[in-house]
Each structure stands twice: as C-alpha cells, then as structure tokens.
Amino acid sequence: MTDSSKPAPQLGRRALMRSMLLAAAAVPLAACTVKDDPLAQQARAGDNKNYIAGDGAVEEYAVAARTEPVQITAETYQGTKVDFANYVGSPVVMNFWYAACAPCRIEAPHLRKLNEQFAGQVQFLGVNVRDEKEAALAFERSFEIPYESVQDTGGEIQLAMTQYVPLQAVPTTLVLDRNGRVRARVIGAVEESTLRSLIQTALDEEL
Template sequence: MRARSFLPAVLAAGILTLTGCGSGGGATSPGDGADDSATNAASASAPASADSGSSGTVPEALRFTGTTIEGEPFDGATLAGKPAVLWFWAPWCPKCKAQGPETAKVAAEFKGKANVIGVAGLDQQEAMKKFVSSTKIDGFPNLSDEPGTIWKKFEITEQSTYVVLDKDGKTVFTGVLPGGKGLSDKLDGLVG
C-alpha cells in the first residue's frame, strides 16, 4: 500500500509544475497519444491529406481534435503534409504574452507553407479570448484546451512551450523560446 501514498505526491508535483509560468529550461517529448482514447478514436478516422506523408495516413501526432476559442471544431489531421508549430500557452502567463507578437509574425510569414496553432490551457475560455484579443494573435487558430487533452497528448508540463513538427508529423523541437525568438529559424529549414 506504499504505492498509494506515493501517487498523491506525484500528482501534486505535476500540478505544481503546471501552475508555474515556465522555467524556460525543461524540454519535453511528445507522447504516444494514449492518454485520451476518445479523442484519438474520433480523429483516427479523419480523412488524410493527399500530401500527409508517403503512406497517405495521418501521422499519430496529428490525431487529435479540439475546439477553437471561438467554439469551432478543429481536427489535427488538417495539419498533415506541412510543418506545424503547436504553441502551448496560458492567458495569465507573462512569458506567453511576450511570445505572442513573434508567434503571430511567424504565422504570417509562413502562411501557406507551415501551420501555426496556439493551444491554450490552464484557464477558462473567456480568459483565453481576452488574451487572443489583447495580444493580437487572432491571425492563426487558437484552441481552447481547458481539459488539457492536447497538452497531455504532447506531454506538456509547462506553458510557453513550442512543439515543432516536420511535414511528416515528427517532432523536431520541443521547448521554450523566450519571446518566441528562433521560431522562424526552426521553420525555415523545414519548408525548404
């Protein structure tokens, strides 16, 4: 029964990690997507993009669904075939606010060549909407991930984290980029 008393401590440590504003140090790796079988089952049958890789199937990393902060459905399968940036942010995070302008600039610069998606969490939808409006990051989709489903899929433990995927859905970078600096360079080599 010793394992039972260990589990609450591990969960508490995880919650404490998520409540910080990102240390800027820890990089994480994407998960296998097994955390939310309902999400994966719903998106597993999503149609594959014609250029989503040599096998014509949607890469595992892009098998997720969500809802934009405006309430519209979003299917990760639509990202297949192009490099993608998933930016995990929280509305109350000053580091995220500092990353907003550069992320919006990169989204505009690579429009049509790469996808940039914000994944908001750790707060409620109204706060997420205010953040998008005040930081002027409405030029690219921002998802409301209040339950943390997409955050769990990619094993994100702190906000202000970027996950950069190549056109085949393989992770090429996971980490914090202060002020978003360097994000453009990460995509440059992927769009050829």
C-alpha cells in the same frame, strides 16, 4: 554508547528538510510550470534525456528519433474543428499558453509576426491550458493573435502529447514536420529568430 534503535533527533530531521528546501529553491524556473496539471505530472515521470533547463531551451529531433504523427482532434474557441490529420503536408507550430503567464505575453508578438510571415505555408495552433473562453479571446484581441487556440483546461491534449514529447512547462512551443511528427521543442518564451529558423528548417527538410 549510542543506542542505534532510538529514532533520529527531531532537529536532524528539520535540518534535513531545510537542506532539501534550499536545494529545491536553487533550481531556476524558466517558465510558468503547471504543477497541478496531468501533463506536468506525466512529464516529471519521464527520463528527461537531452533536456537542457533554461528559458527558451531548444531540442531538435533527428528524423529517426521522431515518434508517430500527432493525432489530435479538438475545437477552437471560435468553434473551428481541428483535426491534425488535415495538417499533413505542412509544418505545424503548436504553442501551449495561458493569459496570465508572463513569458506567454513576451512571445506573443513573435508568434504573431511569424504566423504572418509563413501564412499559407505553416499551420499555427494555440493550446490554452488554463483559461475559459472570454479570458483567452481577450488575450488574442490584445496581442492581435491571428490564429486560433483550443481550450485544454482539462489537460486532455497535454496528456495526449506526453506520448510524443514531454512539454515540461508553459509556455512550450512545438514544431511538427510535414508528416505531423514533433521535430523541435522550445521550452519557455520562444525567440522570434529561433522559431523562424526552426520553421524554415521544417519547410526545407526532405523526409
């Protein structure tokens, strides 16, 4: 007769732990996650409704489902003051990145081309989540990025963004509508054609 008061055998616990680790390993990582980031901790606490895992997963938000306009002030690596209140009237593309992130390097030429294509119509802003000034500027020079980025190694902007949309991973690209509300999110390296379509939709949208 088994004594139910005895603790479970150590072997059983080890087997359970192995099973949990194997299950975790089976989950695909489509982008460079920022595990120790306040943003990632906040995002993991969300309900992930309508979130589709995968590289370049796209989520678009109907007008009625959008949150309040993004309200952020910051300063770029070049010293330019950023206030999202000044962006109202134009769509905004926000790209969260860091220099050593492989998907960020893949998408950089696409972002450069689209910034040039939509110059004067759309605001582009990078948000660097890890790098100090020199590393970030070296990346921008290497990929000839024409728009500026703000430094967010402390996670303040990432944490602030969780009230608007969970970013989940880096890179993440957001498209804000002309009223400053998040209308689309791309998790992972963004395809040029995909982002072009999202930008054009934001430009054509009647609010």
